[in-house]
Amino acid sequence: MSKAFTKESDADDDDIMPETGVVGGGKNYITPQGYARLRAELLSLIDEERPKVVDIVHWAASNGDRSENGDYLYGKKRLREIDRRIRFLTKRLEIAEVVDPSVHAGSDQVFFGATVTYADDEGTERTVTILGVDEADNALQQVSWVSPVARALIKAREGDEVVLQTPAGTRTLEIVAVSYPQPQKSQ
Template sequence: MSKAFTKEKDAEDEEIDLPALLLGGKNYITPQGYARLRSELLDLIDSERPKVVEIVHWAASNGDRSENGDYLYGKKRLREIDRRIRFLTKRLEIAEIVDPGTHRGSDQVFFGATVTYIDDFGQQRTITIMGIDETDSRESQVSWVSPVAQALLKAREGDEVTLSTPAGLRLLEIIEVGYPA
């Protein structure tokens, strides 16, 4: 078969790997995180994609596509949108919605907990354990599969847990555990 009829994959056409899930494939997410991802998916399908399709259609009707920036950029943007739609669809299909408010009043660390701890260097930190697809490190949110979250899960206020880091083992003392209303 001639090479002229084979499609070569561009680096940009390759699928994005999903963030790793633990064995068993659980994808825990808060109701707010699920709603945010679903809203993004619906916006891409109902609003963003149709706009880009319209631009690409208009650009294609202008003639020569090889040097048509609107057409080339539009096709690239369509691939990005379609990739994001596939990603969101896959993640929402396997999502398990967990309401952290059900543990309110508990002193044990579960999914959705806001945990204040002191490490063995005397630094106090407060983190919130969230789903893989909804974490924001600027908001001190960590994924429930992260090493620090795995060390803290199921521990209680006052407990000391061991965190394995590349620099060695660290001791974390849990000061406070809280849940949203």
């Protein structure tokens, strides 16, 4: 029988979950801003988006024949996607360990949350911010704390040279500058 005529099950959806990025029993560090962003997304899905889709599916189901009802079929698919994302976010937030990088403000040593400027062997400078797995965005010059470059930089200080193993070979990086966000003033 063709795959097109088989019943989809919710159990199949769990197989598609993205990798967690946490090594067996490891930590899932995240900044307070990243945690707030993930929590806001979770609450938005639960309180706003899911109820809207449920209403659409309910309306579409009341129209009769569900086998050829596009609103119903798309709505059910969208509900599975939303539920899968809710499960994922819930699990990630449960294991998250919130770390405030501003506690290191003024330090010249690289820790989680640092913005680091480094120069490679060829003199090319690059600035990256070391963030959690769930919040890092390479397009914004943010790297995950478990990435090879972050692992090489962590615990080094301004002026230090560190060795980075890459598929193309070994590279030497010199740390030019280290900065952290300033602590938030309490109201």
